[in-house]
Amino acid sequence: MALSRVWPSSSxxxxxxxxxxxxxxxxxxxxxxTGIASCRVEGVAIRFILPLATxxxxxxxxxxxALTVCFPPCAFPQWELVVLGIAQDAGIPHLGCExxxxxxxxxxxxxxxxxxxxxxxxxxxxxxxxxxxxxDVRQQLIALNGGQRPSGVFLTHAHMGHYSGLLYFGRESVDxxxxxxxxxxxxxxxxxxxxxxxxxxxxxxxxxxRLDPDRGVSLPGGVKVTAFRVPHRDEFTDTFxxxxxxxxxKALFIPDIDxxxxxxxxxxxxxxxxLEYAARADLLFLDGTFSSPEEVGARDIAxxxxxxxxxxxxxxxxxxxxxxxxxxKGEAKRAELWFIHxxxxxxxxVMDRDVAREGMVFRL
Ligand SMILES: [Zn+2]
Ligand SMILES: [Zn+2]
Numbered sequence: 001m002a003l004s005r006v007w008p009s010s011s012x013x014x015x016x017x018x019x020x021x022x023x024x025x026x027x028x029x030x031x032x033x034t035g036i037a038s039c040r041v042e043g044v045a046i047r048f049i050l051p052l053a054t055x056x057x058x059x060x061x062x063x064x065x066a067l068t069v070c071f072p073p074c075a076f077p078q079w080e081l082v083v084l085g086i087a088q089d090a091g092i093p094h095l096g097c098e099x100x101x102x103x104x105x106x107x108x109x110x111x112x113x114x115x116x117x118x119x120x121x122x123x124x125x126x127x128x129x130x131x132x133x134x135x136d137v138r139q140q141l142i143a144l145n146g147g148q149r150p151s152g153v154f155l156t157h158a159h160m161g162h163y164s165g166l167l168y169f170g171r172e173s174v175d176x177x178x179x180x181x182x183x184x185x186x187x188x189x190x191x192x193x194x195x196x197x198x199x200x201x202x203x204x205x206x207x208x209x210r211l212d213p214d215r216g217v218s219l220p221g222g223v224k225v226t227a228f229r230v231p232h233r234d235e236f237t238d239t240f241x242x243x244x245x246x247x248x249x250k251a252l253f254i255p256d257i258d259x260x261x262x263x264x265x266x267x268x269x270x271x272x273x274x275l276e277y278a279a280r281a282d283l284l285f286l287d288g289t290f291s292s293p294e295e296v297g298a299r300d301i302a303x304x305x306x307x308x309x310x311x312x313x314x315x316x317x318x319x320x321x322x323x324x325x326x327x328x329k330g331e332a333k334r335a336e337l338w339f340i341h342x343x344x345x346x347x348x349x350v351m352d353r354d355v356a357r358e359g360m361v362f363r364l
Contacts, residue, residue: 077122077221079246079364081283083356084130084140085114086340088289089161091135094344101349113349114358115161116255116341118285119144120244122221127151129219131242131253133181137165143359149176152209154225155183156255157232157239158190167196170205178207182217184227185210186237211240222247223364228277230254231262233304243281246364251283255341258305260315278319281335283362286312288339288348288355295345309339309348323354 092113093102104110115134121127121144128145130137130153141147156162169176181191188208191197200206211217216226224245232239241254257263260272278284289306290296296304313320320337321327327334338356342348348355 076247077125077223079120079122079221079223081244081246081251081362081364082119082121082144083285083338083340083358083360084117084119084143085134085136085358086288086342086356087113087115087161088341088343089115089134089159090344091115091161092342092344092349097344100345100347102344113342114140118244118251118253118340120223120364121145122223125221127219127221129154129225131244132156132162132255133165133168134161135164137168140165149174149179152180152182152219154211154227154240154242155181155187156241156253157184157234158187158236159233159256162255163187163191163197166191166200166206170196170200171203175203175205177204179205180209181206182209182211182225182227184213184229184238184240186234187240190237213240216243216245230257232256232258241277243277244364249282249362249364250280251285251362251364252277252281252335253285253340254287255285256289257287257307260307260312272315274315275319278316278335278337282333284316284320284335284337285340285356286337287341288312288346289341289343291346291348295343297345309346309352312339313337313354323356 093105097103101110105112114136116132117134117136117140118131119140120129120131126145126148128141128148128150130141130144130150132155133153134140138147141150144150153166166181167173169179183191188210191206191208192201197206201208211227213227213229216224218224226243226245227240228243230239230241239256241252241257244251244253254274260274263273264271265273274286287306288309291309293308307315316335316337319334321334323336323338325336337354338360339348339352339354340356342355
């Protein structure tokens with residue numbers, strides 16, 4: 001209803017001026033007084049009650065708006081680490097295997113396991129990073145951010161389960177341009193000198209970004225990622241592990257390593273570096289390829305060395321607590337140990353509670 005129609009024709013100029021002022025006051029708070037004016041209230045009421053009412057109403061509306069937009073609190077980036085797969089490079093079920101977990105999956109008694117991969121995301125900004133590009137990258141990226149172009153991919157090394165998913169970013173697929181791919185200098189040299197990876201770079205699908213060991217990179221939104229070199233079979237490239245530092249927690253990701261004892265300072269060979277790194281983190285996602293050397297059957301374990309899960313638990317007993325267990329009151333800070341990168345032969349897949357599971361989400 002328009003003001004000129006509701007205001008009495010006998011009203012004085014001062015009353016009209018007063019009303020106009022109140023209307024401006026109300027407008028300043030984003031309100032209209034058209035409906036209120038039809039009440040024909042006296043000048044005193046208009047002068048005092050109306051502004052008071054508009055201010056009160058605007059405060060209430062502002063508070064409600066704030067609750068709507070910022071509940072749960074959204075002032076700071078909320079980073080999450082997502083487990084996107086837990087299997088060794090070749091996945092589970094494994095080709096040629098008719099036993100244990102593999103046969104159970106084929107019989108429909110269990111779900112298949114995707115290849116080991118962590119996702120890092122911040123939902124409000126849409127930031128989404130992958131740690132390794134596995135053969136299951138399509139489903140893993142869909143789980144992470146709906147299957148959109150990732151903000152970046154951090155690679156550990158060039159064994160088939162850790163980088164072959166990059167092919168899905170190329171011309172035969174979505175043909176994304178300039179996906180940042182982080183890795184070691186050797187990883188960059190390998191990718192840029194061997195097809196089809198070389199073509200992914202020359203075609204502009206991948207933008208390789210070299211990481212120097214132990215020098216962190218800061219991602220927009222307050223996360224820092226630091227690569228470090230670990231001993232592993234270096235047929236094509238060297239191997240990185242990653243420390244991922246969020247605003248409130250730090251996670252360590254080492255899916256592949258030969259033996260913890262091999263990772264030590266030359267000056268202090270008896271003290272594996274995992275003890276130092278684990279003490280700096282809150283969440284550990286570590287190589288859980290095997291529980292026992294007997295698992296490999298006819299193959300020579302010396303050709304595919306990995307730490308055994310029981311030995312890792314024992315080594316880290318003073319630093320890491322059982323996965324999922326809460327920190328006890330007064331207890332010294334201990335990281336949460338989760339195993340990842342399990343071989344299809346590993347019985348821990350069925351039994352053990354400290355095996356990471358696809359779909360787990362951890363606040364960083
Ligand atoms: Zn691997
Ligand atoms: Zn490997």
